[in-house]
Amino acid sequence: MLGDLVKLRPMGPSDAEALWRWNHDPDVMWWMDDGYAQPLAQVEKWMAERPRNTYGDVLFGIEVLADAKLIGLVALHDAEPETGCATLDIYLGEKEYWGRGYATDAMRTICRYGFEDMRLHKITLTVVTENQAAHRVYQRVGFVDEGRLRQVFRRDGKWYDQFTMGLLEGELR
Ligand SMILES: CC(C)(COP(=O)(O)OP(=O)(O)OC[C@H]1O[C@@H](n2cnc3c(N)ncnc32)[C@H](O)[C@@H]1OP(=O)(O)O)[C@@H](O)C(=O)NCCC(=O)NCCS
Numbered sequence: 001m002l003g004d005l006v007k008l009r010p011m012g013p014s015d016a017e018a019l020w021r022w023n024h025d026p027d028v029m030w031w032m033d034d035g036y037a038q039p040l041a042q043v044e045k046w047m048a049e050r051p052r053n054t055y056g057d058v059l060f061g062i063e064v065l066a067d068a069k070l071i072g073l074v075a076l077h078d079a080e081p082e083t084g085c086a087t088l089d090i091y092l093g094e095k096e097y098w099g100r101g102y103a104t105d106a107m108r109t110i111c112r113y114g115f116e117d118m119r120l121h122k123i124t125l126t127v128v129t130e131n132q133a134a135h136r137v138y139q140r141v142g143f144v145d146e147g148r149l150r151q152v153f154r155r156d157g158k159w160y161d162q163f164t165m166g167l168l169e170g171e172l173r
Contacts, residue, residue, distance in 0.1 A: 022093025
C-alpha cells in the first residue's frame with residue numbers, strides 16, 4: 001500500500017532482527033507497553049509462525065519509499081465486522097527517521113485502508129498524555145480526544161494518564 005512517503009508492506013521472518021532491536025531501545029519504547037522484550041530467537045520464531053494478516057489482526061511494516069528502509073510498524077487489532085471498529089498501534093523504531101513526516105503519512109495510509117478496504121466505521125487508539133509527538137500526529141490526521149484514562153501506564157515507578165482517541169469514517173485528514 002502506497003502513501004506519499006512510505007509503503008506499508010507485510011512483515012516476515014527477515015524483519016525479526018529490526019523488530020528485536022527496536023523493542024530493546026529504551027528511547028523507542030519509552031511511552032509504550034513493552035511487556036517483556038523477548039530474545040531474538042523468540043522474535044524470529046514468532047515472525048516465522050505468525051499467520052498471514054487476517055481481518056482481526058493486520059500488521060504492516062513501514063518502509064520509506066525513497067530508500068526502501070524498514071523504519072517501523074503499524075497495526076490494526078480486534079476489527080469486527082459487527083462493530084466496524086478496530087484499534088490502531090504505530091511506532092517508528094529507527095530514531096533517525098523521526099520528525100520527517102513518516103508517521104503522519106503511515107497513519108493516513110493505514111486509516112485509508114481501514115475505512116476503504118476493511119469498511120471500518122471507527123478506529124481508536126490510546127496514547128500517554130505526555131507523548132506530545134504521537135498525540136500531535138494523531139490529532140493532525142483527524143483523531144479527537146474522547147476521554148482520559150487516569151494512571152493506566154507506569155514508567156520508572158511513576159503513573160501516567162492516557163488519552164483515548166477516535167477517528168470516524170469521513171474524518172480522516
Ligand atoms: C511518535 C512517532 C510515531 C512520531 O513519528 P514521526 O514520524 O516523528 O512523526 P511526524 O514527523 O509525522 O510528526 C511529528 C510531529 O510531532 C512534533 N513533535 C516531535 N517531537 C515533539 C515533542 N517532543 N513535543 C511536541 N511535539 C513534538 C513534530 O514537530 C511534528 O509535528 P509538526 O509537523 O506539526 O511540527 C515516533 O516518534 C515514534 O514512533 N516514537 C516512539 C514510539 C511511540 O511513541 N509511538 C507511539 C505510541 S502511542
